[in-house]
Structures are given as C-alpha cells and as structure tokens.
Amino acid sequence: MGVAYLIYVGVHYWRLNGEPDAAVSQTGRGHRLFWEGFVVSATNPKSLAFYAAFFPQFIRVGADITEQLLILCVTFFVIASILTAGYAVLAGNVRRYVTGAATEKVRNRISGTLVIGAGLGLALVRR
Template sequence: MIDSNLYMGFVLATVALILLPGPIVTLTIANSLAYGTRHGLRTVMGTSLASALLLLVGGLGMASIFALLAQWFEVLRWVGAGYLIWLGVQQWRARAVNLAEAEAHLGPKKSLFWQGFVVSITNPKTIFFYAALFPQFIDPAQAAGPQLLVLSVTFLVIATTLDCGYALLSGHLRPLLSSERRGRIRNRISGAFLIGTGLFIALARKS
C-alpha cells in the first residue's frame, strides 16, 4: 500500500501543477468561451485520453518508445502550434455574431476533441511529471507497480476534474458576452487564448 504521506504530497504537487496555466488550460478556456461548456468538455475528453495514453506508456516502462517517437512528437508539436495560432488569428478576426449564430457556425465537434488530444499528447508537462516526479513519491519498500497505478489514476482524475472546472467556469461566463455587440470581445478573448495555446506549445522545451 502506498505511504499516506507520500500520497498527500503527490496530490498537492499534482494540483499545483495542473492549476498552473498551460496549453491544456488555455485551449479549454478558448473553446468553452467560443462554443460553450459542452464543447469545452469535449476538449477535456481529448486531453484526458492523451494524458491516459502517456501515463500508460510511462507506466509500462516504455522509455525507448518515447525516445523513438521524440522526433515525431517534435514535428507534431510545431504543426499543432501553427494550427492553433492560425485558428486564434481567424477567431480574433471573425465577424461578431450572437451565440445562436456562433453555434450554427461550429464545425465538426470531433475537431475540438482532437484539438485537445494533440495539445495534450505534445504537452511536455505530463511526460516531465511522470518521468521526473513520480519516482519521488514511490516507496522503495513497497512494490512499485501498484503504487504507479494509484499515482497514475490519481493524476488523471485530478487533471480531468480541474480541467472540467475550467470548462464549466468559462462556459458560465460566456453568456455575459452573448450579444452581437459583445461578440467581438468574445472573439478576441477566445482568439487570444488559442494563440496563447499555440505559443505555449511552440516555446515549450522537450523534457
């Protein structure tokens, strides 16, 4: 069984890490403001799936696979960064519309899921946290496997819960910008967050 003191330390470290603004948070806020809570939560579904895959690979000790795919992750990171910045610019320059029109102009909902997936799978925060910090919370006197499983599930639950919180909060703020008159402000805020997400990814160093 995992040591309770180590576990509480891990929980606090995870909460602190997830609360720090990063590409996942900014993308979730951008999509929630632009399209509503439901679509923001769809983004979180994508980020959570990617995080789960990264944690699974790390938990299975597949460091060699990470090394093999490192260059592909780098290419994907730059492509994703460019795409999100482009989306942000388009959103910034978009014609102001009311919320009903904004919903009508929403593209395939799957794209928001895959936006979240790509941003999360190329996010060095998750990989760094697993590779550098997880070992600090493992009790060497206990079997490592069960401890890694508990820590991985805990990390995923906390990350998903907090990201959903960002989506819910942003979605509730959206009606304040619902009129066509305030649509330009909504577009600028959403566009700025998308551009910020792209910059976060572009400037992130590989761990």
C-alpha cells in the same frame, strides 16, 4: 519597423466591427474534441517532463512500482478530471456574457489599445 507594425496591428484591432471570427466560433463533437486534446497532452514534451519530475517523489523504493504508479496515475487523473470539468462548467456559464458583437468590439478595442501602447512604449525605449 517593429514599432510601426505593432501600431498597425493595434489600429487594425480598433477598426474591427465586432463580428465573431468564424474560425474561432466553430464547434465540434465532444468525443472528437476530447481525443484531440488527449493526443496533444500525451505527446507534449512538457507534460512528459512534468510526470518524470513529479511522480518519482512519491514512489517508495522497494515497494511494487506498478501498484504505486497505478495509484498515482488514477489519483492524478481523477483530480485533473474534476478540475477540468469545473473549468468547462464555468466557461459554459460565462460564455453568454463574453460572446456577441458588443463584447467582441470591447475586447478588440482593449487589445488594440494594449498593442498600440506596446508599440509606443517600444518607440520610447532608449537603446
């Protein structure tokens, strides 16, 4: 059953005409997108676990914890902001090369081929 579904999905990708999906191509206002991303990150349990595991390594016992956490948070925020801004600039420059009907069709064909290959590989696996 899973093999047939994977092959069906792969063939479906192959048949797509290359028109960009309307739901994917919507844009929003910058500040709204920022706050949506902030809320998702702030409430992500993996982020909280990361901070709980990462920060204690750099905190000295006996020193003022408020000052240390402030320095760590500001440093982390600045580094993350610079990296994220770099990703945004890179994505903005690359966008013109990876959008459009022709590249969408190529992506659909590659995705379809991979999904069909996964279905065929699953069919050939011996139990």
